[in-house]
Amino acid sequence: MSDRPSVVSRITPAVVLVFSGKRKSGKDFITEIIQKRLGFEVCSIMRLSGPLKSQYAKEHRLDADRLLDATSYKEHYRADMIKWGEERRQKDPSYFCRLATEGMSALKPVWIISDARRKTDIEYFNSFYKEQTLLIRVQAKESVRMDRGWKFTSGVDDAESECDLDSGITWHMIIDNNGQEEQLNIHLQTLIDKINNKLQSQDS
Numbered sequence: 001m002s003d004r005p006s007v008v009s010r011i012t013p014a015v016v017l018v019f020s021g022k023r024k025s026g027k028d029f030i031t032e033i034i035q036k037r038l039g040f041e042v043c044s045i046m047r048l049s050g051p052l053k054s055q056y057a058k059e060h061r062l063d064a065d066r067l068l069d070a071t072s073y074k075e076h077y078r079a080d081m082i083k084w085g086e087e088r089r090q091k092d093p094s095y096f097c098r099l100a101t102e103g104m105s106a107l108k109p110v111w112i113i114s115d116a117r118r119k120t121d122i123e124y125f126n127s128f129y130k131e132q133t134l135l136i137r138v139q140a141k142e143s144v145r146m147d148r149g150w151k152f153t154s155g156v157d158d159a160e161s162e163c164d165l166d167s168g169i170t171w172h173m174i175i176d177n178n179g180q181e182e183q184l185n186i187h188l189q190t191l192i193d194k195i196n197n198k199l200q201s202q203d204s
């Protein structure tokens with residue numbers, strides 16, 4: 001990849017956790033637990049989908065707050081915003097990764113990317129932060145995801161953005177999140193131990 005991250009994000013994090021998983025597998029649920037356990041002063045959650053809306057609003061002189069809420073304003077621009085995002089990504093696959101990881105939150109030592117969706121997202125973090133990056137896949141059975149409100153939606157669940165990471169990636173950790181609290185806690189503790197080891201090896 002040719003584009004370097006911005007000046008702020010070049011302050012190298014100690015750990016980068018890159019999460020991926022199907023809709024309603026529990027990515028937000030899990031990443032928020034990890035952030036709480038590590039502490040908000042240590043850990044930032046960065047959403048690659050976040051800058052899409054804010055940057056689209058900026059470039060089109062729209063009200064970003066209204067674009068982010070559930071009004072018809074958002075619906076009106078939705079299709080155009082998705083098209084704009086795809087065009088941007090095609091021109092520059094690392095565009096949204098760069099935007100999501102700049103700013104003050106990049107100053108914290110642990111970054112959690114909660115919504116990787118494409119192989120290019122993985123390539124971005126592997127190319128700039130190889131030593132720090134742990135790739136984590138969250139899995140849940142379809143029946144469990146349905147209980148959480150997921151319903152198969154054609155054009156969404158069969159789109160590249162949902163399926164690109166279904167194969168071809170060697171994950172450092174796979175977390176099964178089917179609602180078995182004890183099993184989840186074992187996974188999370190293993191991960192937190194790994195993070196703490198990385199943080200300690202940076203200190204020494």
Ligand SMILES: Nc1ncnc2c1ncn2[C@@H]1O[C@H](COP(=O)(O)OP(=O)(O)OP(=O)(O)O)[C@@H](O)[C@H]1O
Pocket residue numbers: 021022023024025026027028029030148177178179180184
């Ligand atoms: N282990 C769990 N125990 C209890 N509730 C859970 C668990 N995992 C997820 N949930 C709940 O399931 C719902 C979906 O989880 P979450 O929003 O984390 O999924 P997601 O993968 O981030 O979904 P999306 O990709 O659609 O944003 C939430 O209401 C969340 O609180």
